[in-house]
Amino acid sequence: MSEVTPSNSDGQAAREQVDVLVVGAGFGGLYAMYRMRALGLRVRCIEAADGVGGTWFWNRYPGARCDVESLDYSYSFSNELQQEWRWSHRYAEQPEILAYLNHVADRFELRPHIRFETRVTAMQYDAERATWVAYTNHGPRVEARFAIMASGNLSAPRIPDFPGIERFNGEWHHSARWPKDGVDFSGKRVALIGTGATGVQMLPKIAAQASMVTVFQRTANFSVPARNYPMPEDEEREQKAHYPALRKAARLQNSGMSRVPIPTRSALELSDDERLRVYEALWQKGGSARMMGAFTDLMRNAAANETLASFVREKIRSIVKDPAKREILTPCDHPIGSRRLCVDTDYYETFNRDNVALVDARRTPIQEITERGVRTTDAEYEVDAIAFATGFDAMTGALNEVSITGRDGIRLRDKWAAGPATYLGLMVHGFPNLFIVTGPGSPSVKANMVTAIEQHLEWISDCLTYLDEHNLATIEPTADAEDRWVEHVNEVANGTLFPKATNSWYVGANIPGKPRVFMPYVAGLPAYIKICDEVAADGYRGFELQKALCLVTGHS
Numbered sequence: 327m328s329e330v331t332p333s334n335s336d337g338q339a340a341r342e343q344v345d346v347l348v349v350g351a352g353f354g355g356l357y358a359m360y361r362m363r364a365l366g367l368r369v370r371c372i373e374a375a376d377g378v379g380g381t382w383f384w385n386r387y388p389g390a391r392c393d394v395e396s397l398d399y400s401y402s403f404s405n406e407l408q409q410e411w412r413w414s415h416r417y418a419e420q421p422e423i424l425a426y427l428n429h430v431a432d433r434f435e436l437r438p439h440i441r442f443e444t445r446v447t448a449m450q451y452d453a454e455r456a457t458w459v460a461y462t463n464h465g466p467r468v469e470a471r472f473a474i475m476a477s478g479n480l481s482a483p484r485i486p487d488f489p490g491i492e493r494f495n496g497e498w499h500h501s502a503r504w505p506k507d508g509v510d511f512s513g514k515r516v517a518l519i520g521t522g523a524t525g526v527q528m529l530p531k532i533a534a535q536a537s538m539v540t541v542f543q544r545t546a547n548f549s550v551p552a553r554n555y556p557m558p559e560d561e562e563r564e565q566k567a568h569y570p571a572l573r574k575a576a577r578l579q580n581s582g583m584s585r586v587p588i589p590t591r592s593a594l595e596l597s598d599d600e601r602l603r604v605y606e607a608l609w610q611k612g613g614s615a616r617m618m619g620a621f622t623d624l625m626r627n628a629a630a631n632e633t634l635a636s637f638v639r640e641k642i643r644s645i646v647k648d649p650a651k652r653e654i655l656t657p658c659d660h661p662i663g664s665r666r667l668c669v670d671t672d673y674y675e676t677f678n679r680d681n682v683a684l685v686d687a688r689r690t691p692i693q694e695i696t697e698r699g700v701r702t703t704d705a706e707y708e709v710d711a712i713a714f715a716t717g718f719d720a721m722t723g724a725l726n727e728v729s730i731t732g733r734d735g736i737r738l739r740d741k742w743a744a745g746p747a748t749y750l751g752l753m754v755h756g757f758p759n760l761f762i763v764t765g766p767g768s769p770s771v772k773a774n775m776v777t778a779i780e781q782h783l784e785w786i787s788d789c790l791t792y793l794d795e796h797n798l799a800t801i802e803p804t805a806d807a808e809d810r811w812v813e814h815v816n817e818v819a820n821g822t823l824f825p826k827a828t829n830s831w832y833v834g835a836n837i838p839g840k841p842r843v844f845m846p847y848v849a850g851l852p853a854y855i856k857i858c859d860e861v862a863a864d865g866y867r868g869f870e871l872q873k874a875l876c877l878v879t880g881h882s
């Protein structure tokens with residue numbers, strides 16, 4: 327499948343030559359291998375973990391599960407696969423999604439392409455040979471014409487730089503590096519730091535086991551109930567009867583999901599009573615996509631947004647009994663949906679338990695970790711264990727962790743010092759033949775990510791076919807096309823309420839020193855797919871295509 331040239335000394339200098347390097351073996355990397363192999367290309371995937379699954383390999387914390395319905399949060403590329411695989415619940419838990427991805431790796435014989443427990447540390451573009459050279463922490467380096475970064479946009483875990491963590495006497499874990507054997511919190515006092523989508527899923531599970539949980543919340547998020555249930559046979563049968571059509575329908579949805587109705591009216595068109603009935607029905611149905619997709623203008627009009635925000639605030643107030651906790655938990659500083667809307671099972675209810683305390687870490691920030699626990703500006707909380715649900719260096723973290731050097735010695739990290747710039751979220755000027763799956767400037771995190779991943783890899787695979795058919799060696803976006811895309815991404819975001827949340831990971835605000843730039847493309851998946859398709863149909867408009875030494879410029 328690949329050529330390995332042995333080194334003559336210690337093995338470090340050995341190189342493996344393939345057509346395509348894939349970094350990462352999650353949903354993105356597995357499908358990348360499948361597509362590349364279908365093109366007859368030799369592919370090598372490098373994966374840091376000792377198994378496939380990406381997100382679902384690493385995030386083994388209690389309560390981890392998807393919040394896009396599993397019938398949608400799954401691959402569409404094989405009808406046999408989607409017909410045969412059976413999801414046990416509306417939203418599958420982490421072990422089941424991991425089992426699914428292992429099944430995919432086996433079923434499509436992808437494992438032989440993967441080198442596990444290996445990290446790509448640096449990548450360098452050799453312009454003379456139009457080749458990417460990837461250096462790894464062990465084993466041969468990989469040389470490939472094309473590189474696909476399927477390294478994930480929520481895959482670089484982040485623990486805040488609290489001083490003192492090394493002297494903590496108890497055990498501590500980050501949600502995305504959770505031990506394979508789980509953690510037994512029975513009888514323990516636990517600090518849970520972070521109340522994003524992860525913390526919200528973790529809390530009810532930990533509280534059911536621990537003697538005491540102290541939750542440290544910095545920003546109050548909105549959360550809506552999941553209302554998970556075992557998969558009803560008729561729902562599954564119905565979906566499977568129409569699967570191919572439903573998958574197509576999913577790509578016509580901003581959410582990338584098949585069964586979320588497309589909104590047709592403004593939230594402000596209805597009377598207060600009518601609107602409340604709509605929200606109440608959606609609250610009972612559960613899930614975030616239907617809620618945020620109830621009306622056309624929830625993310626465009628502050629007054630419309632406030633109708634939903636106040637509905638959810640009322641729900642929180644009606645569930646949480648303790649007035650002090652209620653006050654701290656009620657979000658007040660951002661429009662609903664402008665930070666990732668959480669989906670929970672009994673999150674707010676859990677604060678009614680006697681063994682759950684809540685610390686307002688905005689009012690009294692965490693100062694340090696001590697031998698005994700967590701010290702804020704006004705108290706020390708003694709605990710036996712700490713669960714960090716403190717998130718990720720999102721969208722750019724995994725890419726910047728690799729030292730990527732492009733044409734003319736440009737380093738991606740330096741180029742992105744003031745914020746990431748891409749064309750279509752897929753490629754970067756100065757980095758020929760390097761593709762990013764769900765990169766900054768793509769809709770990815772604002773949609774069902776599996777739909778977004780499949781669309782990206784199909785586009786990449788069509789692009790490689792085009793290069794081959796036209797005898798082209800390289801593809802790279804022009805500086806102008808990239809500038810205009812970045813402008814467009816910002817313009818679209820500025821027409822919405824997303825930038826009103828100035829402290830979300832969408833703008834990199836959770837990482838001290840990270841430039842505050844709104845990273846996702848929020849025009850919606852269908853609008854994005856249309857642009858990508860038009861760019862391709864127009865001879866890869868905005869890209870420079872190089873044929874051996876002669877340059878062909880795609881008009882823009």
Ligand code: FAD
Pocket residue numbers: 349350351352353354355372373374375379380381382383385390391392393394399444445446447476477478479480481524724727728763764773774775776779
């Ligand atoms: P990942 O799954 O992150 O895989 C990237 C892989 O690359 C990892 O295995 C990593 O080890 C490897 N890697 C990274 N850098 C290197 C390197 N330098 N060298 C070698 N290997 C490397 N999305 C949804 O749409 N719906 C959901 O319900 C949902 N739930 C989520 C729940 C959690 C807890 C989290 C964290 C994310 C969730 N997401 C969800 C987003 C999720 O990340 C994507 O849906 C999807 O799994 C991403 O797949 P991926 O292959 O692009 O990246």
Ligand code: NAP
Pocket residue numbers: 391392393394480486501519520521522523524525527542543544545666669687692715716717718771829831836
């Ligand atoms: P996150 O949303 O970034 O949340 C991190 C939490 O840690 C926030 O509450 C943050 O507070 C807090 N925090 C960070 N630094 C802190 C500090 N110094 N002191 C106190 N608190 C601090 O991360 P996440 O919850 O892991 O989720 C990341 C993304 O992964 C989600 O948005 C979602 O896309 C995906 N995900 C999905 C699911 C799902 O339901 N399917 C589950 C988990 C994750 P601030 O908000 O104030 O920064």
